[in-house]
Amino acid sequence: MINFIQSILYGLTIGGILYIISIGLSLTFGAMGIVNFAHGLIYAVGAYALYSVATLLGANFLVGALAAVAVSIPLAYLIERFIIRRLYGQSIDYAIIATYAVLLIGADALKWFFGASPLPISDPVGELWYFGGLQMPAFRVIIIALSVLVFLGLSLFFKKTLVGKIVVAGLQDREAVRSLGIKVERYFAIVFVIGSALAALGGVLYAPLSTLDPYMGFEIIILCFAVVIVGGMGNLRGTAIAAFTLGMVHSLTAAYLVSSAADAMVYVVMAVVLIFRPIDAPA
Amino acid sequence: MLLSVDNLDVRYGHAQVLHDVSMHLNQGELVCVVGRNGAGKTTLLKTIGGFMKPAAGSVNFQGKRIDGQPLEQVALSGLKYVYQDKRVFGELTVRENIELAAYPSHESLDQAIAKVVAIHPKMQKLLDAKAKGLSGGERQILLIGRALIGDPKLLLIDEPTEGLAAIIIGEIINILAAMKSKITMVVVEQNLATVSRLADRVYVMKEGVFSREITDPEIIANPAAYEDEL
DSSP: OHHHHHHHHHHHHHHHHHHHHHHHHHHIIIIIOOOOTHHHHHHHHHHHHHIIIIIISOOOHHHHHHHHHHHHHHHHHHHHHHTGGGGTTSOHHHHHHHHHHHHHHHHHHHHHHHOSSOEEOOOSSOOEEEETTEEEEHHHHHHHHHHHHHHHHHHHHHHHSHHHHHHHHHHHHHHHHHTTTOOHHHHHHHHHHHHHHHHHHHHHHHGGGSEEOTTHHHHHHHHHHHHHHHHOTTOHHHHHHHHHHHHHHHHHHHHHSOGGGHHHHHHHHHHHHHHHSOTTSOO | OOEEEEEEEEEETTEEEEEEEEEEEOTTOEEEEEOOTTSSHHHHHHHHTTSSOOSEEEEEETTEEOTTSOHHHHHHTTEEEEOTTOOOOTTSBHHHHHHHHHHHHTOOHHHHHHHHHHHOTHHHHTTTSBGGGSOHHHHHHHHHHHHHTTOOSEEEEEOTTTTOOHHHHHHHHHHHHHHTTTSEEEEEOSOHHHHHHHOSEEEEEETTEEEEEEOOHHHHTOGGGTGGGO
16 A cells, blocks of 8 residues: 555655646647647757756756756747748648657757767755655655746646736637737747746756656657546646546556557557547537 | 728638728728628638738728738737637636736736726626636627727727627627717628617628628618628
8 A cells, every 4th residue: 555655645746846847838839829849859959058057067856856947948039030920820730840850959968068968967855755644755755846836837828827828818819819909829839938837847856866868858749648638638627637647647656557669658548548538628 | 991901812722701991981980891691701801810811902090001910910910800600718807808908008007997888887796707717799799899909090890799689689789879979980790680780881701702892871770781792
């Protein structure tokens, strides 16, 4: 039983990271109709920025994390301004090709700078916390708490701020928002940058649990698309539920079935949802 | 002249929907466009409102050409559109729907709410309700009220009574009648009884062209005189 609960908690960790990364992807998909593979690059850049500042320059983890988020903002702005904005209203095929190209170019650039070998980042807390018979790395508990904070923060942002309300309205009916005289794309761009900063944060949080490699963005982006598809494009609550559920599926599969099948099981769940969700169900 | 539409051709792909349509609108008028489903009424309204670009012809509003301008720009120039399908922002409250309309016009939220409540006091009680829970009539009142925020010069209203109960239709007609002296309107409407109560002039549209313009108040007041032409 303890092992099971522990697996659930590990699943919440993965789910939390998936949520933090996926939310930007979901909003870009839902609001702008853009399939943004470049999101995976921002995630990888976040992890490598952390490595550069915390490991190569010797600063502490928190400074590295802040640097990662700070680096992601101008990068996201450039991607939105010069690539994504040109894809509004275009065929989804163009978005896939253009953003996948950005991911490929970025991954090769990371390989050029940092090499192809996997790079480790140590657990910044390095402690185990005990809850009854359970033991849990403190860093994983922090990840779960942080993902809950991000969820609450975003919920407040979308409920209480004008920018958030414009985006919520735009997710439902972009044309109607424009017909009020609001340039809705500007607000989508703000949300794009916020979502990208969160992707970089996801890279920061995942780096100590795994190793860095230049192509890490490719793996995560497919998992995140599964989250977005299960949770619904642009559906904030659905994305959170899907991320934590798929995180637990991932963790339980690794613990009780075959470790190497954990990713595959996520796609099986996605396929089942697609098969049984009514065609006219809200996204 | 507030609005001038000249020789408008509009296409959906290869299908031409409007053929050489021209109309004009003077300040303070309420003009109704009538016609059967598919005649091109909504297409005309959407083209004037900046939702669609014409293949040929022009739309001039307050002396400036607006066809081809971005939708936001057309709205900010003082031309607001009330949707046929009662498209409110369902996930937002009524108050938030009003807040969004007030934002680009730099009108205070209190002023904007007062405008919506002024057209129907019932809206005061619904301010904190999610818009998706409103009835069809309440949605229509919200949409009309929302369009009045920012003091537009022209309202384009598409089928305001469609799908509403008879008692609500009466309320909507009363609201539009009360607005008549304050704002210029183009109303697309199939219900000729509504048209006869509201219109200063009527354009009859058939298969993408205006087949008749009716200016005589006595004829407008007697729908039987032109219902066969639809």
